[in-house]
Amino acid sequence: MSDTLLDVDDLRVTFPTRTGAVQAVRGVSFSLGRERLGIVGESGSGKSQTGRAIMGLTPPQAQLSAKKLSFDGIDLLRASAGQRRALRGNRIAMILQDPKYSLDPVMTIGRQIVETLRAHEKVSRAEARERALAMLQAVQIREPARVFDLYPHEVSGGMGQRAMIAMMLIAGPELMIADEPTSALDVTVQLDVLNILDRLVAERGMGLIFISHDLRLVSSFCDRVLVMYAGKVVEQLKASELRDARHPYTRGLLNCMPRIGFERHPLPVLDRKPEWAA
Amino acid sequence: MTAAVAIEGLEVVFDRFRALKGVSLEVREGESYGLVGESGSGKSTLLRAIAGLAPVAGGAIAVNGKALGKRRDKAFYRDVQMVFQDPYGSLHPRQTVDRLLQEPLAIHGMADGEKRIERALDEVGLGNGFRFRYAHQLSGGQRQRVAIARALILEPSILLLDEPTSALDASVQAEVLNLLEEVRRRRKLTFLMVSHDLAVITHMCERLMVMQDGEAVETLTASQLIGHRVGADYTRNLLKASEGFVRTA
Secondary structure: OOOOOEEEEEEEEEEEEEEEEEOOOOOOOOEEEOOOOEEOOOOOOOOOHHHHHHHHOOOOOOOOOOOOEEOOOOOOOOOOHHHHHHHOOEEEEOOOOOOHHHOOOOOOHHHHHHHHHHHHOOOHHHHHHHHHHHHHHHHHHOOOHHHHHOHHHHOHHHHHHHHHHHHHHOOOEEEEEEOOOOOOHHHHHHHHHHHHHHHHHHHHHOOOEEOOOOHHHHHOOOOOOEEEOOOOOEEEHHHHHHOOOOOOOHHHHHHHOEOOOOOOOOOOOOOOHHHOOO | OOOOOOEEEEEEEEOOOEEEEEEEEOOOOOOOOEEEEEOOOOHHHHHHHHHHOOOOEEEEEOOOOOEOOOOOOOHHHHHEEOOOOOOOOOOOOOOOOHHHHHHHHHHHHOOOHHHHHHHHHOOOOOHHHHHOOOOHHHHHHHHHHHHHHHHHOOOOOOOOOOOOOOOOHHHHHHHHHHHHHHHOOOOOOEEEEEEEOHHHHHOOOOEEEEEEOOOEEEEEEEEHHHHHHHHOOHHHHEEEEEEEOOOOO
């Protein structure tokens, strides 16, 4: 099971703007097996664009380049739009931040899940419904039959996010990219959703890329953490060795959060050095 | 000493939904007071009710010893200012920072606007260079600084803070929290702050109230919370959740 699922070498994403090209991702390399990898950084560090590039959701005006970008032996750089579409949602799935915006508002939750399944597998209507209900149950929704017929605005944020996880897992992906999956949720709901995600990832032996700005949360959830700053990976470490982080940026990120029982006034702030971005 | 904010049995009803069910609260002068709870617990509604932005159905609110009626007078709006959660939504997209800061001054007929704007921007750590920019030209942290400057420019004594840092990155959050602490110390302000983040509240506030379903669960001091000396299971759950994800093997 130690085989490499995803291989990324020197990934670059560049956006042309009126004031010149902006490099959002500048040479990111990593490989992923069936493990949980965290990508951490502030807004604008390129963490989401890295996830989107793997998913094939880079906006058309942006330039994407890499020495290697392959998923299970498939060269994603040369794959046709059709091939990528077949992968997307089927073998690679993505959970987005806010269920309020990323679910279709005019379609019931059940229909959205069934649609995903039937886009990738030939199954009868009745069977698709059965499987969608089972999936809703798997993400710990208590009355799957009721929620199946609800619209996204009729459910809470935590429920919506569970529905999204259900939708993403129904086709049985091998790689899951979760982009800030719990940032829009309450702390207590956050833990429920993480527990569900954790269990399903472990049960199904998926690879997971967990993108977040919360270094503490990521390190408690993932096996390995990439820390990004200004489009580059500045440090890569095992989650268990977070306390030995060497890069001043990682240490700064760890230190700047208030913690219950550790009084520090004022809070230490990040002293950004230009050489970090070099 | 009169309380800065005293609330007795406050009821807020939206149509038929009771968002606040008889909440009482007292914030002392110069104190920093926190409200925590999950979404829907009524913590933001409480803040908005004080500011006059929620339909109050019953109970009494007094600010600096003066009972508030249905219509609040101009002095109230000068004395009590609010900072909202979303720095992207709370600044006018087509007004420059200068124009944004002039508006409250014009409403309250305050003199030497020029100097006040310069001072306000200085105080929140934005130089004069930001004065003629639009909100979209600023980062999230800079926008929140502008929102704080707009609140401070009228020299209020009470700031209502509705999740002022939850839309910001952790590193930017630290900067904004430091700024808020600093202006509070310098101007001896009273804070009433809402957050779902217990760590932020214990960092900023001396006392806090835990809310659930429109009701107060309990009132604690920050040190009680830090020492886990809490009475309600609900608070204990919140505390546990804020410690982060723990894998149950």
